[in-house]
Amino acid sequence: MSTEFAIGFLPLVDAALPILAHEHGFAAAEGLRLRLVRDVSWATVLDRLLYGHTDAAHMVAPLAIATTLGRGRPAQPLAVPFVLGLNGNAITLRPDLAALVTPDGALGDPARVGTALRAIALQRKAAGDPLRFGVVHRYSSHNYMLRYWLAACGIRPDEDVRITTVPPPYCADALEAGEIDGMCVGEPWNSVAVERGVGVIVLATAQVWQRGVEKVLAMRSSVLDTRRDEVEALIRALHRAGQHFIDEGALDDNAAILARPEYLGADPALIRRAITDRLLLRREGTLVHYPDFMFQHREAANFPWVSQAEWLYTQMVRWDGGTHDADAAARAAGVFRPDVYRNALRGSDASLPAASSKVEGSVQKPTPVAATQGSITLHSNSFFDGRIFDPDNLSAYIAQDMYAK
Amino acid sequence: MRVAIIDESAVRASVMQDGLTELDDCEIFVIPDRRGLVRRIAEIDPDIVLMDLGNPSRDVLEEYFAVSRALARPIAMFVDDSDQESIGASIDAGVSAYVVDGFAPHRIRSILDLAIRRFHAFSRLQNDLADARGKLAERESVDAAKRILMQTRRLSEPDAYAELRKTAMNQGKRIADIAEAVVTAHKLMGGAA
Numbered sequence: 076m077s078t079e080f081a082i083g084f085l086p087l088v089d090a091a092l093p094i095l096a097h098e099h100g101f102a103a104a105e106g107l108r109l110r111l112v113r114d115v116s117w118a119t120v121l122d123r124l125l126y127g128h129t130d131a132a133h134m135v136a137p138l139a140i141a142t143t144l145g146r147g148r149p150a151q152p153l154a155v156p157f158v159l160g161l162n163g164n165a166i167t168l169r170p171d172l173a174a175l176v177t178p179d180g181a182l183g184d185p186a187r188v189g190t191a192l193r194a195i196a197l198q199r200k201a202a203g204d205p206l207r208f209g210v211v212h213r214y215s216s217h218n219y220m221l222r223y224w225l226a227a228c229g230i231r232p233d234e235d236v237r238i239t240t241v242p243p244p245y246c247a248d249a250l251e252a253g254e255i256d257g258m259c260v261g262e263p264w265n266s267v268a269v270e271r272g273v274g275v276i277v278l279a280t281a282q283v284w285q286r287g288v289e290k291v292l293a294m295r296s297s298v299l300d301t302r303r304d305e306v307e308a309l310i311r312a313l314h315r316a317g318q319h320f321i322d323e324g325a326l327d328d329n330a331a332i333l334a335r336p337e338y339l340g341a342d343p344a345l346i347r348r349a350i351t352d353r354l355l356l357r358r359e360g361t362l363v364h365y366p367d368f369m370f371q372h373r374e375a376a377n378f379p380w381v382s383q384a385e386w387l388y389t390q391m392v393r394w395d396g397g398t399h400d401a402d403a404a405a406r407a408a409g410v411f412r413p414d415v416y417r418n419a420l421r422g423s424d425a426s427l428p429a430a431s432s433k434v435e436g437s438v439q440k441p442t443p444v445a446a447t448q449g450s451i452t453l454h455s456n457s458f459f460d461g462r463i464f465d466p467d468n469l470s471a472y473i474a475q476d477m478y479a480k
Numbered sequence: 481m482r483v484a485i486i487d488e489s490a491v492r493a494s495v496m497q498d499g500l501t502e503l504d505d506c507e508i509f510v511i512p513d514r515r516g517l518v519r520r521i522a523e524i525d526p527d528i529v530l531m532d533l534g535n536p537s538r539d540v541l542e543e544y545f546a547v548s549r550a551l552a553r554p555i556a557m558f559v560d561d562s563d564q565e566s567i568g569a570s571i572d573a574g575v576s577a578y579v580v581d582g583f584a585p586h587r588i589r590s591i592l593d594l595a596i597r598r599f600h601a602f603s604r605l606q607n608d609l610a611d612a613r614g615k616l617a618e619r620e621s622v623d624a625a626k627r628i629l630m631q632t633r634r635l636s637e638p639d640a641y642a643e644l645r646k647t648a649m650n651q652g653k654r655i656a657d658i659a660e661a662v663v664t665a666h667k668l669m670g671g672a673a
Contacts, residue, residue: 118538118576126571147546213543240543242536245514254515 083132096316105308137214139293152296156415159290162281163369168257173275189228209241209258217259262349286456288383307419317372379411382432435464484526499598529578573599618656625659
């Protein structure tokens with residue numbers, strides 16, 4: 076007997092795992108029938124999830140936390156038992172602006188690019204025409220990564236530049252029309268702008284935080300409670316899809332599946348680039364291989380580290396202008412459910428970390444970590460400015476941010 | 481009362497507009513273009529905003545409401561969250577509604593109900609249109625299949641049709657499906673459709 080699970084998604088490369096779990100029969104093997112529901116705004120993905128059109132959704136991680144905390148609308152508790160991927164976004168600037176801040180033909184150094192950009196940002200601000208950046212959603216990792224980088228380079232995101240929401244399909248148009256000077260968006264949308272010659276990729280967000288949490292599988296807490304066995308079956312299917320995602324022999328096939336009109340409706344060549352960590356930084360350039368670009372499986376990328384939810388919470392406090400309170404921090408931390416992930420994959424070939432939190436940004440070199448099953452080696456997960464987020468010192472971290480803002 | 485309709489589909493916007501003019505005290509503004517959306521909304525200063533769920537700019541609008549309107553007049557999707565049934569109905573219909581907080585609830589209810597009915601009416605229109613297009617395409621392939629049979633097997637038109645119908649009945653399929661198969665096979669064998 077198979078039960079249906081409806082999963083909402085936005086046409087982005089990192090919606091790959093649910094799509095592949097469906098297409099390759101991993102879900103069916105777990106007794107689940109997936110129905111994928113494509114939308115074009117996070118608002119609609121969220122509405123369908125909250126009003127039961129879908130059972131789970133591909134979602135920007137901060138939005139799952141914002142929804143639980145009631146930011147922007149009445150609070151509704153969401154649960155995240157599986158992370159769909161780390162990073163995979165880039166910062167793309169208008170070609171003339173990029174030429175002033177970045178070396179030719181390579182990804183820049185985030186601090187150097189930021190320093191060069193700061194001089195221009197301050198000139199533009201003084202001239203009454205501040206630089207404008209587009210991000211895909213207020214509660215997105217894109218917004219937080221862009222702001223983290225700008226702020227650490229001495230560009231105050233709310234004072235020195237303007238940051239607004241631009242839907243991904245409109246990003247290239249907005250760059251071309253001069254509505255924005257730069258953007259932080261996922262693939263394939265940076266590459267679309269590059270192909271059209273209206274943008275140059277200057278940084279990957281993995282250069283800002285090497286292992287930053289990106290999209291998650293979110294569901295209403297009540298769905299997790301009442302359909303626990305099916306949710307665990309779904310996690311196993313997504314885990315299998317992750318293994319398949321990194322299988323070299325499957326790359327062409329997977330790119331072709333994701334490219335179909337009912338999924339991304341995009342050029343399979345651009346999708347193939349992204350899923351093999353390759354970027355064409357500028358039109359007429361050469362492909363750059365940046366192995367840290369996106370993680371959908373390796374290094375226990377799908378494990379919902381509570382410390383990642385807590386880091387997102389610190390950024391929400393930082394940029395929403397609210398005050399930190401311990402109760403909200405605890406509710407934010409509770410959105411990520413490593414217990415469910417572990418339970419689903421116990422006895423499988425998946426490696427399971429022994430801890431549920433880690434000190435984010437503290438790993439500098441390949442480091443084996445304790446595992447209750449299998450073995451895990453974490454690689455460098457630094458923030459570009461060398462800061463470290465220790466969830467045990469969450470209040471101190473937030474206080475530092477307030478000072479640095 | 482000022483109602484803004486954001487819709488890139490001119491037809492649907494006018495279906496909505498027609499419906500809402502039934503209500504006497506409504507002033508309606510249609511915003512068809514995504515460019516300058518936020519500026520237009522600020523100029524119109526609406527009491528209610530209606531927008532279809534398939535519009536990518538929903539995230540832009542929500543950000544605007546969250547940031548710019550937070551202190552002035554809060555505006556949120558639907559008036560309060562007690563009216564789950566209404567919210568569910570509008571999401572089923574594919575329309576989102578943003579309402580200025582504190583606005584007369586019964587007035588909102590009537591506008592929302594109307595918007596939902598109009599959205600459903602529009603979907604029906606679209607389905608009818610798709611049906612009609614489908615039927616036309618089917619008739620074309622039946623005609624093409626008949627021509628192929630008439631040429632290759634030297635049948636009369638009624639006999640060609642009878643042949644298609646008989647095959648369809650024997651295989652438990654629709655005539656259009658058999659006709660489609662004949663046309664495809666003919667093309668594969670190098671014939672002109």
